[in-house]
Amino acid sequence: MAWSIRQFPDLNEGKPFYSRQDRRHDFEMVTTYFLKPRIKLSANWIYTSGNPITAPLSSFVSFKNDRIGLVDYGTMNAYRTKAVHRLDVGIQFHRKRKHFERYWEIGVYNSYNRQNPFYYSVETIENPQQNTVKYELRSRALFPIVPSVSYNVKW
Secondary structure, three states, rough: OOEEEEEEOOOOHHEEEEEEOOEEEEEEEEEEEEEEEOEEEEEEEEEEEEEEEEEOOEEEEEEOOOOOEEEOOOOOOOOOOOOOEEEEEEEEEEEOOOEEEEEEEEEEEOOOOOOEEEEEEEEEEEEEEOOOEEEEEEEOOOOOEEEEEEEEEEE
């Protein structure tokens, strides 16, 4: 958890702004439970607050002759992205042998299928009849529920 504020004379009209590393909340909870001596359940839940980004607020575009446009981005890093959270769960089946230990693990990443934003893009929607341009900030998710199976050997 950290506040990170920057100030430079040539950026943001010399006013302070939140830097990319400004992360207010970063919480992780991990728990394990031995159901039986050879069976272990685990869960991992994370929560991270959004990061500051600079997004367009408004624009003016003239479609006469040459296309001329002005975009107002407002204050630097004034918009905060969506929070990210997910729950990962797993079960391990352990077995000790004479010279090694082996275990199977079955897990689920993002078990409640949270569509966490991986990146943001700005979509431009032009309307030449009304001489307007509209910007939409859209988030793109990358990982839905991801199951996994692994076999491990410990010497």
